[in-house]
Amino acid sequence: MNAGKLNLPKAVGVWNRPDAPRMINASNIFKYMNGAGELYLAYRFRHVEVFNYTSADQDNILVELYFMEGSDDAFGLLSLDWGGEPFSISGFPAVTSDKHFTSPTRALYGGGLMRLWSENIYARILAECETPASKEAVFALGKAIAKNTTNPPELVKMLPLEIGAAWKLRTDRLSFFRSHLVLNSIYYVSHENILDLDLTAEAVIAPYERISDSGGPKRSQFLLAQYENPERARRALNRFHDAYLPEFKKGITADTAADSPSLYKLEDGWLAYKLLGKYIAIVFECPDQESARAILQKNESSLLKKGGDHER
Amino acid sequence: MKDKTPVLTRRDFIRGTIGMTLGASIFGLQWPGGEARAAGSSLVTIVRDKNAMDSAKNVDITVLEKMLAETLTRVTGQTNTKDAWLSLVKPNDVIGLVPTDHLNPTHDEVVDVVKQSLIDAGIPEKKIRRAAGGPRDPKKCDALIALPGLKAHWLTGIGTVLKNYILYSGSPSSYHKSDSAKLGEIWNLPFVKGKTKLVLVDSLYPLCDKGPQADPRYQWAYNGFIAGTDPVAVETVCLKIITKKRKAIRGEPWPLSPPPICVEAADKVYGLGTSRMEQIKIEHYGWDHELLL
Numbered sequence: 001m002n003a004g005k006l007n008l009p010k011a012v013g014v015w016n017r018p019d020a021p022r023m024i025n026a027s028n029i030f031k032y033m034n035g036a037g038e039l040y041l042a043y044r045f046r047h048v049e050v051f052n053y054t055s056a057d058q059d060n061i062l063v064e065l066y067f068m069e070g071s072d073d074a075f076g077l078l079s080l081d082w083g084g085e086p087f088s089i090s091g092f093p094a095v096t097s098d099k100h101f102t103s104p105t106r107a108l109y110g111g112g113l114m115r116l117w118s119e120n121i122y123a124r125i126l127a128e129c130e131t132p133a134s135k136e137a138v139f140a141l142g143k144a145i146a147k148n149t150t151n152p153p154e155l156v157k158m159l160p161l162e163i164g165a166a167w168k169l170r171t172d173r174l175s176f177f178r179s180h181l182v183l184n185s186i187y188y189v190s191h192e193n194i195l196d197l198d199l200t201a202e203a204v205i206a207p208y209e210r211i212s213d214s215g216g217p218k219r220s221q222f223l224l225a226q227y228e229n230p231e232r233a234r235r236a237l238n239r240f241h242d243a244y245l246p247e248f249k250k251g252i253t254a255d256t257a258a259d260s261p262s263l264y265k266l267e268d269g270w271l272a273y274k275l276l277g278k279y280i281a282i283v284f285e286c287p288d289q290e291s292a293r294a295i296l297q298k299n300e301s302s303l304l305k306k307g308g309d310h311e312r
Numbered sequence: 313m314k315d316k317t318p319v320l321t322r323r324d325f326i327r328g329t330i331g332m333t334l335g336a337s338i339f340g341l342q343w344p345g346g347e348a349r350a351a352g353s354s355l356v357t358i359v360r361d362k363n364a365m366d367s368a369k370n371v372d373i374t375v376l377e378k379m380l381a382e383t384l385t386r387v388t389g390q391t392n393t394k395d396a397w398l399s400l401v402k403p404n405d406v407i408g409l410v411p412t413d414h415l416n417p418t419h420d421e422v423v424d425v426v427k428q429s430l431i432d433a434g435i436p437e438k439k440i441r442r443a444a445g446g447p448r449d450p451k452k453c454d455a456l457i458a459l460p461g462l463k464a465h466w467l468t469g470i471g472t473v474l475k476n477y478i479l480y481s482g483s484p485s486s487y488h489k490s491d492s493a494k495l496g497e498i499w500n501l502p503f504v505k506g507k508t509k510l511v512l513v514d515s516l517y518p519l520c521d522k523g524p525q526a527d528p529r530y531q532w533a534y535n536g537f538i539a540g541t542d543p544v545a546v547e548t549v550c551l552k553i554i555t556k557k558r559k560a561i562r563g564e565p566w567p568l569s570p571p572p573i574c575v576e577a578a579d580k581v582y583g584l585g586t587s588r589m590e591q592i593k594i595e596h597y598g599w600d601h602e603l604l605l
Contacts, residue, residue: 111528
């Protein structure tokens, strides 16, 4: 898909775009956006098309269309921040479910910036100065870009929304990623890639928040990563244990998928992990063993139900 | 054979063993094992004016000129702008102005005001240049004035003072990942070391999350200059402001992620200044609305 197929309007309000976009690919992305480029390369990135809509008497509107390898990657970029005003686009309905995560929206707006996920495109539409006219133009551009609905990555649908009556998934903090750099920007684990993540892996992280907790919410971070095969998952979990839990005896072998999770009492609460075939599930910062075990077991059940085979 | 080199993890920040682990992993013996060295206090000034920008974010040059004059005299202890500059640079110095050129750039008006102020102090215009490029830029300069924009950075936590010289390394992408902790080493390159005479952070319209790409939801009109001669102290104060703003937005602690370890490393490994708040004297002038200190 390219902008030609998107049929971006030549003019929107008092703004006009050039005939051709500025094309940015992996080889020149740092020249375009310095270190911000690492974010897009941390997903399966193809290229960016940049249009600057200009006007004689209004500040510019910048449209960046990030073309990714797949819809999952575009979703991942939007999932890094669910904040903003949801923008409803005709023919672009939000799918809902009370059983698993569904994307609350495909487009979010705030302060002059619209972020949008449509098929394999992640778009940023930024009005340099927000005015009623620029907002209208940004929304019109959003509608022109957002064509078809696609589903969120399968992995994010694995996470149960509730763990018994005690824990609720914070879907507004759920993020999909493939890189430890992105993980660290959401929840810092290590400067090193101790989970062996790369573009062949998929991962989701979100906090479970304890319901009806006096004295402020208690959150436990849940991470689920999927690797190419069980052997890669096993190696990754071994590396994670060596780096993160060096003083503890390892509780995993290649054959422990059927066993109870490994549990460790750390400085910030209980950590539990489990190897589930080609998946790794880890929960951080649990207040007690029971919670850690419950969060892992419920997710394992969900994985079995939705994904079926752990490929043990 | 199992690799026994410790890896810096979240647990080090919780346990307070970041220094020990960094010392054993990234920095080797450079990281001091003992207590913090004794050091004098570093002055960081914050000068703000609510009229520095209007509601459309247009910058008022006249207000900036006053803010700069206030900053210079307060930082140097001199009574006027000319003497202030001449206490920092020599009249014959080639002076490099180092703004952030890209993504949330330093306001051009800030660079212009600094340049004009130097000219008014008697520095020939031909001796003042922009020096925000690669290693050749600082090599041509006797003195550098760092003019970064205040922003969080998704790879390094903060992307303001220390990161402002990343292009001087000649290989900026090598500082994007785990080696971001080493950003301070760029300031000690032979052609950079000792040349920075003033750090003046453009904090008119900072960005407290998702940097360096602009996201207006996380930008706000702080309308300030944060300045000093100690780059680490200035960065430390910048961190405090960003951290407080993040907490104000979410209504709960919202720590920078990843943690900006380059700041402590700049202090403890590279000796560029102090990252310890107890050694930083903050002086504020002007608008005190949401000072975030």
